[in-house]
Amino acid sequence: xxxxxxxxxxxxxxxxxxxxxxxxVAAGHEVTCAARGVSGTxxxxxxxxxxDRDTPDxxxxxxxxxxxxxxxxxxxxxxVRHALAQLGDRVGHWVYVSSGSAYADNSVPGRTPADTPLLxxxxxxxxxxxxxxxxxxxxxxxxxxxxxxxxxxxFLCRVGLIVGPGDRFNRFDYWVSRLARGGETLAPxxxxxxxxxxxxxxxxxxxxxxxEQRLAGVYxxxxxxxxxxxxxAAIAAALGTQLSLTWVDQDFLQExxxxxxxxxxxxxxxxxxxxxxxxxxxxxxxxxxAGLVTRPLADTVRxxxxxxxxxxxxxxxxxxxxxxxxxxxTAFHAAHP
Ligand SMILES: NC(=O)c1ccc[n+]([C@@H]2O[C@H](COP(=O)([O-])OP(=O)(O)OC[C@H]3O[C@@H](n4cnc5c(N)ncnc54)[C@H](OP(=O)(O)O)[C@@H]3O)[C@@H](O)[C@H]2O)c1
Numbered sequence: 001x002x003x004x005x006x007x008x009x010x011x012x013x014x015x016x017x018x019x020x021x022x023x024x025v026a027a028g029h030e031v032t033c034a035a036r037g038v039s040g041t042x043x044x045x046x047x048x049x050x051x052d053r054d055t056p057d058x059x060x061x062x063x064x065x066x067x068x069x070x071x072x073x074x075x076x077x078x079x080v081r082h083a084l085a086q087l088g089d090r091v092g093h094w095v096y097v098s099s100g101s102a103y104a105d106n107s108v109p110g111r112t113p114a115d116t117p118l119l120x121x122x123x124x125x126x127x128x129x130x131x132x133x134x135x136x137x138x139x140x141x142x143x144x145x146x147x148x149x150x151x152x153x154x155f156l157c158r159v160g161l162i163v164g165p166g167d168r169f170n171r172f173d174y175w176v177s178r179l180a181r182g183g184e185t186l187a188p189x190x191x192x193x194x195x196x197x198x199x200x201x202x203x204x205x206x207x208x209x210x211x212e213q214r215l216a217g218v219y220x221x222x223x224x225x226x227x228x229x230x231x232x233a234a235i236a237a238a239l240g241t242q243l244s245l246t247w248v249d250q251d252f253l254q255e256x257x258x259x260x261x262x263x264x265x266x267x268x269x270x271x272x273x274x275x276x277x278x279x280x281x282x283x284x285x286x287x288x289x290a291g292l293v294t295r296p297l298a299d300t301v302r303x304x305x306x307x308x309x310x311x312x313x314x315x316x317x318x319x320x321x322x323x324x325x326x327x328x329x330t331a332f333h334a335a336h337p
Pocket of ligand 1: 011013034072099160
């Protein structure tokens with residue numbers, strides 16, 4: 001039995017941070033979450049310390065307290081710098097949730113953190129972690145931590161697509177909903193392209209394990225890749241629906257103005273080739289060896305499907321509308337008689 005930790009979650013009011021805090025409470029740890037409390041609430045049993053990290057002294061309510069570990073989901077480099085300045089020597093182990101968007105080159109399948117170059121970090125003037133600055137901001141967050149925390153006290157987790165109940169984006173569950181509806185389905189690209197994801201609950205379990213065990217290093221936080229054809233087949237099998245896919249090539253979709261990955265009129269989890277050939281095909285053998293355990297896709301599909309009626313509207317919504325899909329399929333068949 002592990003000794004209980006004093007754990008600080010910087011975040012904790014939504015999705016991943018909330019799941020980490022909930023699992024930590026269930027494991028018997030003393031959990032403090034620091035957030036504004038505007039995105040949601042913290043799980044029962046966790047303490048919320050109201051903090052606005054936009055201000056340099058935003059974490060002052062924690063002054064005098066020390067923690068065995070912190071798990072931080074920050075996006076803005078200034079938030080990380082403020083936390084380091086205010087908490088630095090009162091935290092034992094730092095776990096930072098970074099992103100695969102930190103990588104500069106996504107073209108090669110089978111890469112690991114050790115052999116993938118990073119984007120240049122955002123400058124201090126570029127503190128907004130949205131759009132094209134999201135990846136550079138994550139790099140700047142990582143660098144602020146690496147510059148201040150000894151390597152043996154720091155774990156950087158470059159996370160890929162997080163899915164499952166509570167997801168605030170519908171990239172994964174577009175496909176769950178679409179394949180549940182059945183009928184001829186527009187499948188983007190080709191069946192031997194890749195899909196890669198991590199269930200939020202598995203990622204949270206691993207982050208907690210890392211904090212408990214004081215693991216250090218740089219790892220990808222994502223499960224093993226699966227061929228897109230197998231991915232769709234597994235979703236349909238989990239839902240008990242008939243699969244009827246029409247694979248539509250990238251050139252056609254791009255000519256028709258369909259967007260990749262996410263957002264308006266997009267086909268989620270589809271990425272342009274060749275530049276993103278490695279984006280959803282990372283070699284995660286190191287992460288699995290370091291304790292990441294991933295559940296079967298069928299479990300994630302069924303739990304996401306059960307949760308969806310309570311999910312509400314997500315913004316920005318990804319996917320294509322049913323009538324649009326039908327029109328695209330009609331045009332595709334006409335062009336490929
Ligand atoms: N979703 C994905 O597929 C994906 C992929 C790769 C990486 N990631 C990374 O995974 C992490 C996801 O974290 P998450 O699910 O917990 O959600 P999140 O959307 O990153 O949540 C941000 C958290 O920080 C808090 N926060 C925001 N602004 C704040 C401020 N000014 N002061 C204090 N607290 C503030 C929010 O709480 P309040 O608003 O209540 O203050 C919330 O709890 C992020 O680091 C993200 O970059 C996500």
